[in-house]
Amino acid sequence: MLQLTQVRCFVAVAEECHFGRAAARLNMTQPPLSRQVQLLEHELGVELLERTSRSVRLTQAGTVFLPEARRLLRSTEDAVQAARRAGRGALGQIAIGFTPSNSYDFLPRLISALRADYPDVELMLEEMITRDQLAALASHRIDLAFMRPPFEAAGIRSRRVLAERMVAALPADHPLAARDALTPADLEGQELIMYSILGSGYFHDIVHRLLVSANIRPRLVHHLTQIHAVLSMVKTGVGMALIPESASRLGIGNVICRPLAFGEEIAVELFMAHRADDASLVLENVMAVAAKIAETGRPSTPSIP
Amino acid sequence: MLQLTQVRCFVAVAEECHFGRAAARLNMTQPPLSRQVQLLEHELGVELLERTSRSVRLTQAGTVFLPEARRLLRSTEDAVQAARRAGRGALGQIAIGFTPSNSYDFLPRLISALRADYPDVELMLEEMITRDQLAALASHRIDLAFMRPPFEAAGIRSRRVLAERMVAALPADHPLAARDALTPADLEGQELIMYSILGSGYFHDIVHRLLVSANIRPRLVHHLTQIHAVLSMVKTGVGMALIPESASRLGIGNVICRPLAFGEEIAVELFMAHRADDASLVLENVMAVAAKIAETGRPSTPSIP
DNA sequence: ATGGATTGAGACAGGATTGGTATCGATGCT
DNA sequence: AGCATCGATACCAATCCTGTCTCAATCCAT
Structure with missing residues (x-):
């Protein structure tokens, strides 16, 4: 079967046009190099190099095979690299x-x-x-x-x-927007947009626990699933909402976020x-x-x- | 260095997901096959197969390497074929x-x-x-x-x-177009379009020898180089011309070709x-x-x- | 013209590699 | 629990590869 070493040998000789130099480049001596190239030629059934005992020249078949051989070696290297990177998880x-x-x-x-x-x-x-x-x-x-x-x-x-903590999202013109942090008393009786217990059970429960822990009963309106829908409601002045702090970076205009001064343990x-x-x-x-x-x-x- | 046999072994095992069957497919026994795959893995520094002593599965790296390996084997085969065809002159x-x-x-x-x-x-x-x-x-x-x-x-x-012989090219309405073959007497005094001695020296000489051999002196007009230019002249009725028989297949309308009844030795x-x-x-x-x-x-x- | 230098190929020995046989350990199934 | 299956390991024989030595052919310089 075709051996990659043979291909490598052939490419080196073809590029150097000289067995001795090619052997040096491959860190081997000239006789085995000659033999490898011979083996390759025998394997292919084609003469790749024309040796005139004074110079080495590519035959037509060699000219055709050389770029193929180079491509082969390159593909090999690529495959090795891909496997190694895959092995590293990269x-x-x-x-x-x-x-x-x-x-x-x-x-x-x-x-x-x-x-x-x-x-x-x-x-x-x-x-x-x-x-x-x-x-x-x-x-x-x-x-x-x-x-x-x-x-x-x-x-x-x-x-x-x-x-992360929950924060209060308020319309920019909301009276509470002027505060630094909101207390339970601030929220008492406010219009609060609530999450759906079905589609956003986790946030529903978080808000519920926050309200219970602070013993406040705001007026709950709507039951939405998506946070951006909630914020759209806030923006249009429907009411305030409690959202995860990271969601405040959604950057919805006309909405101001303020931290809560209670429920620190509820994250x-x-x-x-x-x-x-x-x-x-x-x-x-x-x-x-x-x-x-x-x-x-x-x-x-x-x-x- | 990476060996193609190792790649071939890996592909077989990866496709069969079974060392025994893969070995059979490769016409070898299982132990050396295991060894070849191990060598490949060691060469790459990556585990390609996950052996559970009950089943063989590709690792992520193996999944990445398998198509590369297949491509490599295919490229190899292509290179071999190209070299062989080049060796055959195909x-x-x-x-x-x-x-x-x-x-x-x-x-x-x-x-x-x-x-x-x-x-x-x-x-x-x-x-x-x-x-x-x-x-x-x-x-x-x-x-x-x-x-x-x-x-x-x-x-x-x-x-x-x-x-090939020279033939006479005539306008379709030329009186001589009715003949089967033209004799020297037919050409005597006719308007004959001639080739340039510079650009078409060979045809100039051929025609010259034909005229000398038959001892005729037509009226030579123009001196052109390209045969299709000559035929265009014939077509428009400027005169007749002598052209190689193969050129009569140019298929120029309104031009009729007739063999010469002399000068057989001049080809x-x-x-x-x-x-x-x-x-x-x-x-x-x-x-x-x-x-x-x-x-x-x-x-x-x-x-x- | 002739001898030296250079080049690629061949012969041979030592060492590495490969493939085969026998066997083991682990796992799943009955 | 015992058996079957599967991959890994140990070990051996054959092969292949590499390096050293050498030769034939060719080119160059004197």
Whole structure:
């Protein structure tokens, strides 16, 4: 069978037009080099070089074969490099699931960081709710899930990547917009836009716990799922809303965010989860980047924009 | 260094997902196959297969490497085939020189025959006169020349490919167009369009010898180089002309060709010439096709269209 | 013209590599 | 629990590859 060493030998001789120099370049002596080229020619059944005992010249067949041979060696090197990079987890693909609310801040930052650090890792992104992500992990539909607590599933390992406070989103002309932070008394009786218990159960529960912990009963209006829909409501003056601090960076005009002076213990948490038996280095690298972003990306305590 | 056998082994195992079956497919036993794959993995520094002693699965790196490996094997096969075809003279390139008058009939037939028999031989065609072709052969500018006698040059080998009669080209309404063949007496005193002694010296000489041999003195008008220009003159009724029989197939309307009843010994000859030391198989094949065309292509004796 | 230098090929020995046989350890199924 | 299957390992024989030495052919210089 054709040997790559033979091809390498031929290319060297063809480029040097001299067996001795080619042998030196290949760190070998001339006789075995001659033999390798002979073997190649015999294998092909074609004379590639015309030896005149004083000079070496390519035959027509050699002229045809030389670029093919070069391409072959280059392809080989490429294949080796690809395998090595894949082995390091710098090349490959990963399917990532994420909850809708992550698409506003965390996910874009993760994606751009991955593009920078691992440009050859192909990302397949899929928006789904926490419960679906657990099933998708188990069925290998996704390899990594960014989701909300609580969850529990066998064979799934998870770690918290983000914890942030809820902030109040107010119309710019709202009286409370002048305050630095809002107290429970501020919210009492206010029009508060609420999350749907079905589509956004996690945020529904967070807000509910916040209200209960502070023992306040605002007037709850609407029940929406998407945070940007909630913010649109706020913008048009329907009322105020409680949103995760990161969502305040959505940059919707006419909306002012203010921290809450209560319920510090109630945080919005984001977990990433993967199959416990998944030893993929791509996964490992992606999770490392996600962890790095979570640490250094933005402060997780509320800030006043 | 990376071995193609290792790549082949890996592809077989990856496709079968089973060392035993892969070994059978490769006509070898399982242990050395395992070893080859291990060597490949060690060479790459990457684990390509995940062996669970009950099943074999590709790792992510293996998934990346498999298509690369397949491509590599395919490229190898392609390179081998290309070299073999080049060795047979079925792949390569050849530069061919030809005289202007060959472009009308012989060259088109040669080209189409070559396209059919040797589709991967690249033709580089260049029109030039006989004297220039000898120089171009010597300087390797062309490899094969189709040209007119007489010529002589050291290191050039030639053979005659065509010999054809001259025929008379007449306007369709010419009185002589009714004849089957023209005698010397028919031509006496006729308006005869002549070739330039400079640009078409060969045809000038042929016509001159024909007239001398038959001892006729027509009225010579014009001195043109290109046969199609001559025929245009004939078409518009300027006079008659003597043209090589093959040129009568140019298919110019309003022109009738008639054989000559004299000067049988004076033929238009076409030679092909090449460097005597050129051992190219492409050249050999092209010359064989040219010879075949010359023999079987068309009758070389005048015929009445 | 003739001797020296250079070039590629051939002969041969030693060592590495490859493929085969026998066997082991692990895992899944009955 | 025992058997079958599968991949890995150990070991051996054959082959192949490489390096040294050498030769034939050619070119160049004297």
